[in-house]
Amino acid sequence: MLTLHTAPLLRTGPDAPPTAGAAVAVRADRILAVGPLPELIEAYAGARVRRWPGTLGPGLVHDGPLPAADSPRERVHALLRQGATGVLAEHVADPALRAAVDRGDLRVLPAAVASELLPGGRADLAVFDAEGACLVTVVAGRIAHRRA
Known part of the structure; x- marks a missing residue:
């Protein structure tokens, strides 16, 4: 299933500046695209949109x-x-x-490497609140943790 994950802020990498109004398009275990939410909604009509609070970025x-x-x-x-x-x-x-x-x-x-959200990359995402607590973890495109 095609899903657009979005949050008020999105970081494509640990040192990347946060972007407002962006999303990540995910199909199966892969990232299809990263970009402005309106553009991704248009490009992937019919996709499920998951709106998360906080900051969306690569999994740790x-x-x-x-x-x-x-x-x-x-x-x-x-x-x-x-x-x-x-x-x-x-x-x-x-x-x-x-x-x-x-x-x-x-x-x-084998070694610690910084993850990035890139088209074609594995869909490993995490959403954090303003205090740094993890709200959602997506592993290979599936929600593996969701804070109640």
Whole structure:
């Protein structure tokens, strides 16, 4: 399904300036386009529009040990609540933890790299409120965490 994700502000990268009135067009696990919401609505007529509060941007890469929890699944969910869509391979060497990360479809990276929202890139997004709390995490185009 084609979805337009939008928020009052959008950052295409961690150091990119915020843009008002922009959106990200997503189909399956890929970003189709990033641009002004009115243009994307016109280009992708019939797309579902998800309007989020806060600032929309790329998902984070968690570069330390995963948070402690009772199970590997809960440790992965703790990352999703932080807006992380990727982890470093060195921190998921345990087979049970790696399996939970793989089931969650998080990217496993050899080194920390800044993510960007680019056409053709994987649809890993996160929305943060003004205080920096994660409201929504989208992993490979699907909503994996949504704060109530």
